[in-house]
Amino acid sequence: MNNLITLKKISKSFSNNKKINVLRKIDYTFSKGKIYSLMGPSGSGKSTLLNILSLIDKPTIGSLSINNTSIDFNDNNGNDNLRSSKIGIIYQQNNLLSDFTALENVYFAGLALSGEKNNSIKKAKKIIKKMGLSSREQHYPSELSGGEIQRISIARALINEPEIILADEPTGSLDRRTAKEVFKVLYNLKNNNRLIIYATHNRFFANMADCKLEMIDGNIKTINAGIK
Numbered sequence: 001m002n003n004l005i006t007l008k009k010i011s012k013s014f015s016n017n018k019k020i021n022v023l024r025k026i027d028y029t030f031s032k033g034k035i036y037s038l039m040g041p042s043g044s045g046k047s048t049l050l051n052i053l054s055l056i057d058k059p060t061i062g063s064l065s066i067n068n069t070s071i072d073f074n075d076n077n078g079n080d081n082l083r084s085s086k087i088g089i090i091y092q093q094n095n096l097l098s099d100f101t102a103l104e105n106v107y108f109a110g111l112a113l114s115g116e117k118n119n120s121i122k123k124a125k126k127i128i129k130k131m132g133l134s135s136r137e138q139h140y141p142s143e144l145s146g147g148e149i150q151r152i153s154i155a156r157a158l159i160n161e162p163e164i165i166l167a168d169e170p171t172g173s174l175d176r177r178t179a180k181e182v183f184k185v186l187y188n189l190k191n192n193n194r195l196i197i198y199a200t201h202n203r204f205f206a207n208m209a210d211c212k213l214e215m216i217d218g219n220i221k222t223i224n225a226g227i228k
């Protein structure tokens with residue numbers, strides 16, 4: 001079975017002054033070995049969905065299972081562990097720790113899960129090398145370009161060899177050429193056991209995915225389920 005994440009009747013509402021139903025009974029199965037793009041107008045719920053997929057936020061109702069194991073959204077510690085070990089997250093904004101070097105930003109994520117400093121440093125150096133950034137290991141985020149920051153963010157997301165990679169507008173703040181480079185790195189992460197989902201406003205990058213999805217009226221519509 002290639003099913004990796006299954007959503008059943010996932011709904012999410014927010015109530016401030018007025019209740020808004022952002023996600024409405026989403027039934028969907030994401031398969032491993034595939035890259036999905038998620039488009040949709042601003043405010044359509046892409047980040048809300050990614051936050052639920054990354055176990056950062058809870059659905060109002062509905063269930064989510066990973067590898068056929070149902071997630072208990074009240075088990076914060078269990079979900080923190082699951083996130084560290086199985087899910088790599090890449091954000092649009094630079095989420096690197098500004099007071100730490102590129103190498104530290106990457107290896108801390110490995111250390112947090114394994115508790116093994118030397119091994120985490122070794123792994124971090126290897127991944128940073130793969131990203132072509134060995135010469136930037138000792139640089140602080142403020143000393144890196146936007147594209148380098150995103151590649152370091154990808155390295156950080158990869159250190160625990162996650163099965164699931166979620167990226168929310170990973171190139172939103174980059175120029176087209178740099179965005180292309182970052183997407184190239186992202187596509188190279190594809191393998192048979194891995195699921196990659198990214199939200200984007202850019203049709204060109206969305207079209208490059210194996211499966212193109214759009215958020216419409218709180219639900220996921222499959223625009224193109226073709227396999228590349």
Ligand SMILES: Nc1ncnc2c1ncn2[C@@H]1O[C@H](COP(=O)(O)OP(=O)(O)OP(=O)(O)O)[C@@H](O)[C@H]1O
Nearest residue numbers: 014015016022040041042043044045046047048049
């Ligand atoms: N914590 C929150 N509290 C209240 N409303 C929220 C919260 N988070 C999101 N929303 C609302 O939910 C809706 C969906 O937001 P979301 O960020 O998921 O959209 P999006 O499709 O990712 O938008 P964008 O493309 O602009 O990033 C918006 O109307 C937003 O204001």
